Amino acid sequence: MSRKIGIVGSGLIGRSWAMLFANVGYQVVIYDIEPKQIESALVDIEQQLKKLEENGLLRGTLNAEQQFACIRGTNSLEEAVKDAVLVQECVPENLELKRKVWKSVDDVAGPATIFSSSTSTFLPSLFSDHLKNKQNIVVSHPVNPPYYVPLVEIVPAPWTDLAVAKKTRAIMEEIGQTPVSLSKEVPGFVVNRLQYALLNETWNLVSDGVLDVQDIDKVMSDGLGMRYAFLGPLETTHLNAEGFIDYCKKYSNTIYSVSKDFKPLEKWEGPQVDEIAKQLEKLVPLEKLQERRSWRDLALTKLSQLKKSL
Ligand code: NAD
Incomplete structure (x- = not known):
């Protein structure tokens, strides 16, 4: 071959x-x-x-x-x-x-x-x-x-x-x-469908002033993302109760009622774009993007080593 x-x-x-x-x-x-x-x-x-x-x-x-x-x-x-x-x-x-x-x-x-x-x-x-x-x-x-x-x-x-x-x-x-x-082609494949679901909710939460940019990113980097580097969202639910069936019994009403509170889809346009950009550029100025990318790659390297060692 x-x-x-x-x-x-x-x-x-x-x-x-x-x-x-x-x-x-x-x-x-x-x-x-x-x-x-x-x-x-x-x-x-x-x-x-x-x-x-x-x-x-x-x-x-x-x-x-x-x-x-x-x-x-x-x-x-x-x-x-x-x-x-x-x-x-x-x-x-x-x-x-x-x-x-x-x-x-x-x-x-x-x-x-x-x-x-x-x-x-x-x-x-x-x-x-x-x-x-x-x-x-x-x-x-x-x-x-x-x-x-x-x-x-x-x-x-x-x-x-x-x-x-x-x-x-x-x-x-x-x-x-x-x-x-994937069993068939779908727009965004799966990575971007999941990523966009998350991005849309961050947009809505920042628009409503619930959290600022720095804090909403911390929810992932120092919260959910810590788990998701090792377990997917479904296995996470399985472990967070006595198995998935128990999780659904306990939390399906909550998931449903919170999800009904989600806002309709918005396009990423208008003054909100400038506001988010301003906050992000305060955290990482445009001239420091390359430096921050190198730091991200180093962090990913160390994470991949840790994952392999587990
Ligand atoms: P790139 O611009 O770094 O490289 C593209 C290369 O293709 C260049 O070297 C260019 O000279 C060459 N090229 C242009 N026309 C060509 C032709 N007719 N024949 C042969 N070579 C030609 O782009 P990239 O970031 O490496 O992205 C490549 C693909 O990978 C894109 O489809 C992109 O969506 C996908 N992708 C990129 C990333 C990312 O983060 N960069 C992640 C996942 C997937």
């Missing part, structure tokens, strides 16, 4: 995927429309792998040099995708571009290659209906930074062969990610 992976688009996410596939020895071939991007991706990946090794954070059993030797670049799309077991597309989030790129891949890849897109927002049916191998399309949506946050949402189009979705899941497990398999 082929051990080749084609990566199309070598930006932030393409680089992460390349490292993840190489950590178990897949032969990764990176293509980008910008040859300079490939060069800088290879330099960046080599540095990242070395740093991970130095800090004892390298995944897999191969050393950094061996992992890097599994990755190469090419200026030919055909060379990247031909006979690959899976092509991971990581081009910018633009529907027309995704349609065009997948058509080009479809023209040169064989019928046994899985077509896997990193898209965060587009349903797979939107960019695969015109492909001759459309039964091979799936979305494999990672969460940033994928090296430390292992979740991958696997989303089929209505015409995706079930065996393709299953094989994609098996490959994701093999590289050490945590796949979840």
Whole structure:
């Protein structure tokens, strides 16, 4: 069976995927429309792998040099995708571009290659209906930074062969990610549906002046989020009573009556946007965003180490 992976688009996410596939020895071939991007991706990946090794954070059993030797670049799309077991597309989030790129891949890849897109927002049916191998399309949506946050949402189009979705899941497990398999495509997949439910309620609570921005974020970072890093919301309910049936008996009326108090959906527009931005920029000024992102990534690294040690 082929051990080749084609990566199309070598930006932030393409680089992460390349490292993840190489950590178990897949032969990764990176293509980008910008040859300079490939060069800088290879330099960046080599540095990242070395740093991970130095800090004892390298995944897999191969050393950094061996992992890097599994990755190469090419200026030919055909060379990247031909006979690959899976092509991971990581081009910018633009529907027309995704349609065009997948058509080009479809023209040169064989019928046994899985077509896997990193898209965060587009349903797979939107960019695969015109492909001759459309039964091979799936979305494999990672969460940033994928090296430390292992979740991958696997989303089929209505015409995706079930065996393709299953094989994609098996490959994701093999590289050490945590796949979840949606039975059908739904807008926002699942990560963003859950995220937006939470964001909508934070918007309403801040609009009503119940909590300010700093305190509402603490409810997650120093409250619910502490649990959710280890247990999902459903298992949390199971543990918070004598099992889920007992939880429903005890709390279903409360959940129902509090939920009836939720406000109708609002668009994120108007003076409230400026007010929230003002409070956030006081906490993290725009010129400090990069510094704070680095701190977030360090915190996620330590959390992933803790999770592995439990
Ligand atoms: P990016 O802008 O960092 O990288 C995109 C790369 O694609 C660039 O190197 C660009 O040169 C290349 N490219 C553009 N057109 C191309 C073409 N026709 N053929 C080949 N390469 C081409 O973008 P990113 O942040 O890595 O995002 C890539 C995908 O991953 C998007 O669909 C995005 O929604 C998804 N995603 C991003 C994140 C994130 O946090 N950045 C998280 C999950 C999913």
